[in-house]
Amino acid sequence: MRLFTKIFFCFMLVFGAAFQASGYLLISHSFENDAAQEKRYALEQFRYCKYMVQSSVYRQPELLEDREEVGRMARSLPVNAAFYGPEREELYCSLDTIPGEAVFEEAAPGEVSYQFAKEREKESILMCGRITQGQEYFYLITETDISAMLADQRETVGYFKRLYLAVTGVGFLFILLLAGFLTGPINRVSAAARRMAQGSYKERIRTAGKDEIGQLAENFNRMAQTVEEKMEEMSAMVRQKEDFVANFAHEMKTPLTSVIGYADMLCGRELPARQVREAAEYIVREGMRLEALAFKLMDLSALSRQDFRLEWLEVPEIFDHMAKGMEPVCRDEGIRFHMEAQEGMVWAEFDLLVTLLVNLLDNAAKADSTEIRLEGKREGERYRITVRDNGKGIAPGEIGRVTEAFYMGDKSRSRKRHGSGLGLSLAERIAEIHGSRLVITSDGRSGTDVSIWLGLGGEGEMRDEA
Secondary structure (H helix, E strand, O other), rough: OOOHHHHHHHHHHHHHHHHHHHHHHHHHHHHHHHHHHHHHHHHHHHHHHHHHHHHHHHHHHHHHHHHHHHHHHHOOOOOEEEOOOOOEEEEOOOOOOOOOOOHHHOOOOOOOOEEEEEEEOEEEEEEEEEEEEEOOOEEEEEEEEHHHHHHHHHHHHHHHHHHHHHHHHHHHHHHHHHHHHHHHHHHHHHHHHHHHOOOOOOOOOOOOOOOHHHHHHHHHHHHHHHHHHHHHHHHHHHHHHHHHHHHHHHHHHHHHHHHHHHHHHHHHHHHHHHHHHHHHHHHOOOOOOHHHHHHHHHHHHHHHHHOOOOOEEEEEHHHHHHHHHHHHHHHHOOOEEEEEOOOOOOOOEEEEHHHHHHHHHHHHHOOOOOEEEEEEEEEEEEEEEEEEEEEOOOOOHHHHHOOOOOOOOOOHHHHHHOOOOOOHHHHHHHHHHOOEEEEEEEOOOEEEEEEOOOOOOOEEEEEOOO
């Protein structure tokens, strides 16, 4: 059963039951009040008649022995009346209804009993009491017509039934609209979820309130936003994997084709010693590039599977280690290398951090730089390490992709410098292991800055080495 149907029938059931119960209680209360008023009026009439009868019997004690006199006295009363002897024998009766035995049994001395009676279309209240004369007594019964009161009561019940049907009809329409109003937002959420399941991840629901349904719509929007972001991430990952496979195949195909060609040439023809040496050198060079590519792929795979133990390391010691390896290389390449570091300790793994810096410095050297700077600086509770060069830079539109595996902004220049597009991928993964990330800034013309922030511990001063 749909929620709309459940809400509609529940509201109708509660509304109908509440209206019926309130009408029943109201009519019952009105009937009880009217009945009590009629009983009081009938009791007053009975007392008046009793007083008249007692006065007459007091003046004429033998009055009850003459039935004609009893009838004359009864007819002089303002209401229909009846007289019964001690054995309940009828002396005179002008009642339209017949009294039951219970009305006599309940009429104890000094008490007045009553009974509701009906005869054909007439409904009455019978009042019964004893009238004592010396040692004798007899029963007086008076009849008060309540047909008008009961007719009014039936008319009230009929009016309530008509009112109930009218109100139920109006309530039916109102509850129908109310159920639609309550379930409308839920239906919109359901429809949006159905469209999202079909692939429309940009679905959103406009929220107009802060109630539970508004919160549901808001949570749905947050979920849709998260799903859309995750799907975009998955799409990007799929593209990256496809690019990885394509680039890897391309990187392997070019040197392998050359290696196979030169090897086939060496095997199939007699060549001068100079050409043999050139072919062998080319095979060795391309083989070394393939070996470096394989090692870097293995490094990427290992970084994804291993847990590394971080420790507190002195930054100047790490920079000294880097200077010993970079200064000869930079001197041979004609690159000026500068290094400056504030004293401080960082939370890192030595070999991984060295690998990260080597890849960043290697990329800077391959960017046709004439000057490279390695800087370390304390910033609040973090330590910032930056590699800065004055090379060709990175186009702003490519900064977001340079950490993808095999991505190379200038493929021809990168291959001439034996690049594979894996250096920044390794550096980015190492930064993630250290709870950080690479922040790359460049305008594409005047060099590149690559920074990483590490946890800081220790204090010191700036020193400059060249």
